[in-house]
Structures are given as structure tokens and as C-alpha cells.
Amino acid sequence: xxxxxxxxxxxxxxxxxxxxxxxxxxxxxxxxxxxxxxxxxxxxxxxxxxxxxxxxxxxxxxxxxxxxxxxxxxxxxxxxxxxxxxxxxxxxxxxxxxxxxxxxxxxxxxxxxxxxxxxxxxxxxxxxxxxxxxxxxxxxxxxxxxxxxxxxxxxxxxxxxxxxxxxxxxxxxxxxxxxxxxxxxxxxxxxxxxxxxxxxxxxxxxxxxxxxxxxxxxxxxxxxxxxxxxxxxxxxxxxxxxxxxxxxxxxxxxxxxxxxxxxxxxxxxxxxxxxxxxxxxxxxxxxxxxxxxxxxxxxxxxxxxxxxxxxxxxxxxxxxxxxxxxxxxxxxxxxxxxxxxxxxxxxxxxxxxxxxxxxxxxxxxxxxxxxxxxxxxxxxxxxxxxxxxxxxxxxxxxxxxxxx
Amino acid sequence: xxxxxxxxxxxxxxxxxxxxxxxxxxxxxxxxxxxxxxxxxxxxxxxxxxxxxxxxxxxxxxxxxxxxxxxxxxxxxxxxxxxxxxxxxxxxxxxxxxxxxxxxxxxxxxxxxxxxxxxxxxxxxxxxxxxxxxxxxxxxxxxxxxxxxxxxxxxxxxxxxxxxxxxxxxxxxxxxxxxxxxxxxxxxxxxxxxxxxxxxxxxxxxxxxxxxx
Numbered sequence: 001x002x003x004x005x006x007x008x009x010x011x012x013x014x015x016x017x018x019x020x021x022x023x024x025x026x027x028x029x030x031x032x033x034x035x036x037x038x039x040x041x042x043x044x045x046x047x048x049x050x051x052x053x054x055x056x057x058x059x060x061x062x063x064x065x066x067x068x069x070x071x072x073x074x075x076x077x078x079x080x081x082x083x084x085x086x087x088x089x090x091x092x093x094x095x096x097x098x099x100x101x102x103x104x105x106x107x108x109x110x111x112x113x114x115x116x117x118x119x120x121x122x123x124x125x126x127x128x129x130x131x132x133x134x135x136x137x138x139x140x141x142x143x144x145x146x147x148x149x150x151x152x153x154x155x156x157x158x159x160x161x162x163x164x165x166x167x168x169x170x171x172x173x174x175x176x177x178x179x180x181x182x183x184x185x186x187x188x189x190x191x192x193x194x195x196x197x198x199x200x201x202x203x204x205x206x207x208x209x210x211x212x213x214x215x216x217x218x219x220x221x222x223x224x225x226x227x228x229x230x231x232x233x234x235x236x237x238x239x240x241x242x243x244x245x246x247x248x249x250x251x252x253x254x255x256x257x258x259x260x261x262x263x264x265x266x267x268x269x270x271x272x273x274x275x276x277x278x279x280x281x282x283x284x285x286x287x288x289x290x291x292x293x294x295x296x297x298x299x300x301x302x303x304x305x306x307x308x309x310x311x312x313x314x315x316x317x318x319x320x321x322x323x324x325x326x327x328x329x330x331x332x333x334x335x336x337x338x339x340x341x342x343x344x345x346x347x348x349x350x351x352x353x354x355x356x357x358x359x360x361x362x363x364x365x366x367x368x369x370x371x372x373x374x375x376x377x378x379x380x381x382x383x384x385x386x387x388x389x390x391x392x393x394x395x396x397x398x399x400x401x402x403x404x
Numbered sequence: 405x406x407x408x409x410x411x412x413x414x415x416x417x418x419x420x421x422x423x424x425x426x427x428x429x430x431x432x433x434x435x436x437x438x439x440x441x442x443x444x445x446x447x448x449x450x451x452x453x454x455x456x457x458x459x460x461x462x463x464x465x466x467x468x469x470x471x472x473x474x475x476x477x478x479x480x481x482x483x484x485x486x487x488x489x490x491x492x493x494x495x496x497x498x499x500x501x502x503x504x505x506x507x508x509x510x511x512x513x514x515x516x517x518x519x520x521x522x523x524x525x526x527x528x529x530x531x532x533x534x535x536x537x538x539x540x541x542x543x544x545x546x547x548x549x550x551x552x553x554x555x556x557x558x559x560x561x562x563x564x565x566x567x568x569x570x571x572x573x574x575x576x577x578x579x580x581x582x583x584x585x586x587x588x589x590x591x592x593x594x595x596x597x598x599x600x601x602x603x604x605x606x607x608x609x610x611x612x613x614x615x616x617x
Binding site: 002003005007008011310313314315316317318319320321322398401402404 | 458460480481484485487488493495499500501503504508511512513515516517557561
């Protein structure tokens with residue numbers, strides 16, 4: 001029967017100190033991967049649905065009483081656009097093109113069937129943005145002359161309005177986004193004494209622009225064919241700022257009496273604040289973890305020195321320091337593996353609880369388990385710790401062996 | 405095999421020594437398989453000499469060589485190999501693991517060398533009247549019992565020379581004789597010899613060489 005050198009290590013260990021070192025490391029590691037996980041969740045939450053357009057703001061000219069009375073439309077002049085473009089914090093901008101022809105949207109047969117015979121028909125307008133601002137993840141957002149189907153992007157608010165307002169008050173069924181994307185609507189374009197019928201296919205929803213977007217190629221075609229050149233106006237400009245400098249933009253908007261979607265602006269500000277808080281938390285978590293690791297390294301040093309006599313005797317009776325070191329290194333690597341395991345188990349349950357809590361408190365769906373990055377941070381730390389601790393153990397034991 | 409040349413311990417460098425003292429002699433050689441006795445009164449440096457020979461201390465001028473190689477120059481790994489297969493040690497303070505059982509103390513050494521079986525170890529304990537103590541924690545044994553366990557541990561390896569510092573100080577004359585016989589038997593089997601540091605007695609061994617300190 002073999003006697004493990006571990007028996008000697010274990011006799012030199014104080015349970016209380018071990019528990020403190022263990023719990024400290026679990027807290028530190030949990031904090032670090034917790035912050036990483038929160039950051040990932042936060043990014044996912046806020047970037048959902050914003051992929052369609054580049055990060056930017058829709059600035060509108062304010063409609064005031066004078067416009068209403070005179071009948072003159074609130075519109076940007078070319079000079080104003082040039083001036084905006086020359087500002088140092090503005091990366092790029094483009095006026096939004098708006099339909100100067102009639103758009104009539106009505107439900108097709110499929111929609112009629114779904115809504116139990118109800119139909120709708122409304123006059124609407126289209127807008128379009130240059131392709132460079134549209135981050136097309138969906139290749140369907142393209143139109144060429146001759147195509148009978150127009151891909152359209154609808155504000156996400158419309159869907160909410162329909163489901164939570166119209167559908168419940170008129171007692172018709174609610175529609176999911178996925179289902180709507182499978183349906184088509186009838187679109188009739190008219191103007192200059194001409195009329196053409198198209199089919200519209202909703203390919204995406206966006207939370208940024210409060211109008212129905214069509215591909216720019218269709219907009220140009222329809223303007224040529226049906227548009228009234230006298231009604232050209234530029235009352236909306238899409239602006240992309242350099243870096244995340246919202247303050248200068250906000251000041252400009254206030255000074256010039258422009259209108260911007262405040263909510264989108266706030267999200268932008270919040271994003272920065274949250275990023276700062278996350279960075280601070282990440283730093284604190286990292287500091288705690290480093291302290292916990294140092295505590296553990298000190299603890300392993302202490303338990304080696306508690307066994308200094310035993311290690312000395314082992315050396316004297318013929319054990320080499322590498323064998324003795326390896327016993328300690330393995331012992332502490334296993335211990336730290338247990339710390340990592342405990343932390344991951346706690347983190348996985350914590351994440352499940354967070355999903356549930358966010359879901360029930362904020363009606364926001366947070367899905368998935370622990371992020372791969374959270375695991376990665378834990379594993380990288382584990383490797384770094386084991387390497388560092390192994391190095392320190394070997395040195396200490398070598399020092400003791402040299403005295404014997 | 406072990407040679408002491410012009411060695412003077414640093415703490416004693418201002419003292420004067422008798423002509424025949426090892427500290428005064430140019431060269432003293434300890435040969436494999438021969439029995440050596442190192443005699444002196446207390447305080448003359450017997451334990452110091454054993455410690456130098458085994459590489460435990462290096463606070464001296466001159467040189468101690470093992471097979472022609474300076475002991476101070478041996479690497480830790482080389483030292484460990486020598487201590488496993490060529491030189492064995494039995495120190496005055498026994499150096500057992502006080503928290504482990506008698507059997508675990510002996511196994512820790514034997515599993516390094518696979519020199520004896522568990523049964524052979526129990527037989528050795530039995531010769532010393534300790535067969536019933538195998539599972540007792542070493543720290544709770546009397547000094548005499550600990551000395552016997554330490555002696556058995558020193559014999560659980562092949563050796564060219566067994567270095568012993570006052571190994572019988574806590575033993576009665578009966579156990580001294582048993583111990584000496586056990587040691588001589590091991591020497592005969594391994595072609596080994598001893599270096600025994602003693603205050604004056606020869607105990608029950610025959611010596612090829614006498615050295616004074």
C-alpha cells in the first residue's frame with residue numbers, strides 16, 4: 001500500500017484558512033465573470049433590432065405655426081445641409097427621400113383571411129435612405145425595375161400598435177413578427193395620372209425611423225414615374241456622428257430648433273453611462289480576484305512553510321524537490337479547479353435567475369446561458385493562477401530542499 | 405568514495421585541534437563497504453562531520469567529495485539520487501514524521517526504493533519488539549522506540565555507506581545489540597559499510613578504520 005505525499009500536505013493545512021481562501025476566490029471569480037456576463041447581456045439587449053441601420057440620428061425640422069399658416073413646408077435648404085456636413089463631430093449625413101406620389105396600402109387576401117374578413121386600406125408615404133446607411137443583413141432589401149414585389153421595413157411601433165391597440169379593441173387575432181414577414185400587402189402607387197399595382201413584403205422591423213422604408217432604387221424609380229417635382233422636400237436628415245459625441249449634437253439640435261427622437265438619444269447616453277459603470281465594475285472585480293488569488297498563493301506558501309520540517313525530512317531521505325513540488329502543485333490546481341467549478345455552477349444558476357427576474361420585472365426576454373466569454377475569462381484566470389502558483393511553489397520547495 | 409580534504413568548519417576556524425583530528429588532517433577517505441567509527445568528546449564536531457559528509461551543511465573551508473565530485477557542486481536531483489541509492493542517514497534527532505503512523509513513516513521511504521516488502525518491514529519491527537506498534541502515530545512513541553523506527557527506516561534502501569550520528573543514545577544494551585546485528589546484516593547483503601559517530605563506545609560492530617575529531 002502506497003502512502004501519498006498528500007497526507008503530509010493535508011496534515012499541514014488549517015481548515016479555517018482554507019475555507020476563507022476558497023470563499024474569497026469564489027467571490028472574486030464570480031464577480032469578474034458576473035460583470036463580463038452582465039456586459040454581454042446588456043450589449044445583446046440594446047443592440048437587438050438596431051442592426052438594420054448604422055448608428056445615427058434622424059433630425060427633423062420643427063413644424064411651427066408659421067409653416068401651418070403659410071402652407072410652406074418645414075424643409076432643409078442645401079446650405080443648411082452643407083453647413084451641417086462641415087461640422088467636425090458629424091461623420092456623414094444624408095437627407096431622407098420622401099415620396100412625392102400617392103401610396104395606398106391595403107391588406108391582401110391572406111391578411112383578410114387572417115383577420116376574419118376585415119380589411120384595411122390607407123394612404124401612406126414611403127421614405128428611403130442611401131444604401132450606405134442601411135446595414136443590410138437581409139439581402140432581400142433590394143429592388144430593380146420590373147420587380148413586382150417591393151421589400152419594405154416597417155417601424156416596430158406599428159406592430160405594437162396593431163397588436164396591443166387595434167387587435168384587442170377590434171377583437172381580431174394578434175400577429176407575430178415572424179408571421180407578418182410571410183405575408184404580402186397590396187400597394188398602389190399613383191400620380192401624374194398614372195397608376196401601378198405592386199405587392200409589398202415586410203422584411204424587417206426597425207426601431208429608429210418612424211416611417212416605412214423602401215429601397216432607394218424603388219424610391220428613385222417611383223419619383224421619376226409618378227412624382228410631382230413641386231412637392232420635393234427635405235424635412236428629415238439622417239446624421240451619423242463621429243465617436244459617441246452626443247452632447248455636441250444635442251446642443252446643436254437645441255440651438256437650431258431641430259427635432260430628434262429623444263428616446264433614441266437617451267439610449268445613446270445611457271449606453272455610455274452603462275459602459276462606464278461596467279468598466280468600473282470590471283476593474284473592481286479584477287482587483288478582488290487578483291487579491292483573492294494573492295491570498296491563495298500566500299495560503300499555499302503558508303501551508304508549505306507549515307510543512308517545512310516534513311519537506312526537509314523528505315529531502316533527506318531521498319525525495320527530490322520536483323516530486324514534492326508536483327504533489328503541492330497538483331493539490332492546489334485541483335483546489336482551484338474546484339473553485340472554478342463552484343463559481344461556474346453558481347454563475348449558471350445566477351444567470352438563470354437573472355433571465356427570470358429581468359423577464360418578470362421588465363418584460364424583456366433575456367435568453368441563453370452563460371456567455372462563452374464568461375467561461376473564457378474564468379478559464380484564462382484559472383490557467384494564469386495555476387501557472388503562477390506552480391512557479392511560486394516550486395521556488396519555495398527548492399529553497400527548503402537546498403537547506404537539507 | 406567520500407573524501408574530506410583540509411576541511412575546517414567555519415564556526416571552529418579559530419580553535420586549535422589535536423594532531424590526529426580530522427580537522428587537522430590533509431585527507432581522510434571513507435571507503436565503500438568498510439566500517440568507520442568517528443570518536444570524540446561532545447562539542448568537537450562529530451555531528452558536524454556527518455552533516456558535511458551527507459551534504460546537509462556547507463559552512464566549511466576545504467572540500468568534501470563524493471566519488472571525486474565536490475558535494476557542494478551536486479545538483480538537488482543528483483543529491484536525491486545519491487540519498488536514494490548510495491548514502492543512507494540516521495541522525496541523532498531521528499527526523500521521523502511525527503503525525504504519521506510507524507508503518508506510514510517506513511513506507512514513505514520504502515516506496516522510494518522498493519527495497520523491502522511490507523512483511524519484511526514488520527519482521528524488522530518485530531526484532532525490536534515493535535510489531536504491535538505499526539499503526540501508532542510516531543509522535544506518541546517513546547524516544548527509544550522512535551530511534552528504533554528511524555534505524556529501520558535508514559535500512560530501507562541499498563547503500564554503500566550508512567552514516568549514523570549517535571544512533572544508540574536512547575537504547576538499552578539489548579536493543580543496541582539487536583540494532584548492530586540488523587545493521588551488519590544489511591551491510592553484508594548490500595556490500596555496504598557504516599560511518600558511526602560515537603562519544604566513546606564501539607557498541608557491537610567491528611571497524612576497519614578509526615577516525616578522531
